[in-house]
Amino acid sequence: MLFCGWRDVQNNNEEVFQLKYIIRDNQAGFVLKNGVFQKMITAGTWHFSKMAGYTVAVEEMLGEMDYLEVPYQVLSRDPAFREATVHMEIPDGCIGFLYMNGKLTSFATRKDYVFWNVFDKYEMKVISMENTLIGEEITKQMLTLVPKNLYTEMSVGEGEVGLAYYDNVMQSSFPMGVYRFWNHNHGIRFCVIDMKQRELDIVGQEILTRDKIGIRLNAVCMYRVRDAVEFVSKISDLKGQLYPAVQLAIREIVGNYKLDELLEAKERISGEIFQALKAREDMFCVSFLTAGIKDIILPGEIREIMNSVLVAEKAAQANVIARREEVASTRSLLNTAKLMDENQTLYKLKELEYLEKICEKVGEISVNGSAGIVEQLGRMMGTGR
Secondary structure (H helix, E strand, C coil), X not given: CEEEEECCCCECCECXXXXXXXXXXXXXXXXXXXXXXXXXXXXXXXXEECCCCEEEEEEECCCECXXXXXXHHHHCCCHHHHHHEEEEECCCCEEEEEEECCEEEEECCCCEEEEECCCCCEEEEEEECCCCECCCCCCHHHHCCCCXXXXXXXXXXXXXXXXXXXXXXXXXXXXXXXXXXXXXXXXXXXXXXXXXXEEEEEEEEEEXXXXXXXXXXXXXXXXXXXXXXXXXXXXXXXXXXXXXXXXXXXXXXXXXXXXXXXXXXXXXXXXXXXXHHHCCHHHHCEEEEEEEEEEEECCHHHHHHHHHHHHHHHHHHHHHHHHHHHHHHHHHHHHHHHHHHHCHHHHHHHHHXXXXXXXXXXXXXXXXXXXXXXXXXXXXXXXXC
């Protein structure tokens, strides 16, 4: 607070014009004489002669110091100024995070700061970017404040391997996780390799068998990358290179078989295809897990012929079965006749069994004469006396 007034003083018989300054508790005054900084004053009432070239600039002691008319190096000569402020510098190759009263407030965008340190306490956490891989000292909260152009982030999922390159030189491989790298010293590049099991389908391959019959074939193989570092150093387009290699292996093997052999020994031929692919693993830095033929699709006319042959085979099999059953039935009747011829009691039981079946079908039985029903039935069967 500035007050102007006259005051009589005896100084070589000259009347001097005095200015009155009232500095509050939350303020500081910078005293200059003819534009040259003299000292910093704090709360109280002060008088300075304007005639002598004094001026006072007043500023509140909150937050960052705004008084920039005098360089910090000059202001810092004053003990009161040094006690009331804190000066923070961020070295080259480092970044800073500003804390006020122990709480993170912002990311430092300049190389040096001067804060009033009277009512609020300011601190600066300085982090070096010389170690390219960002460590645990950078928390998620701090990272949200860092500009995206200062770092590169690599995310590695489950079943994947991440490879980091500094200036196109591979540095290390990383398992599942999230990794960040400072862009300060190196150009950062990374790639993530999927190490999980993959499936490669070979669909509709037209192949000529050894007996010159054209067929279409569907096959499948399962594989996975076995070494990520070796893989990226040798292979640029895995699927584009692996697909024709599997095609050629299938053609080489299937083309050596006749159609009948191919249909009868599909599983064995699938095993040969798998072994042929295992021999090519080093070329593609992969491990083949399974391989085999899924479907064999025949041309229309061949399919009709095969169906006719199949129908004829089934009809012949059905005829053989019918004849076999007929022979078995005749043999059974012959055995039964032999038993009844040798055993009269069994023969009589068989007669009674047939008689019982006949009686089940008869609605009414008439008995004539004086003979009983049993006797008459016996005469009918030729057994009565």
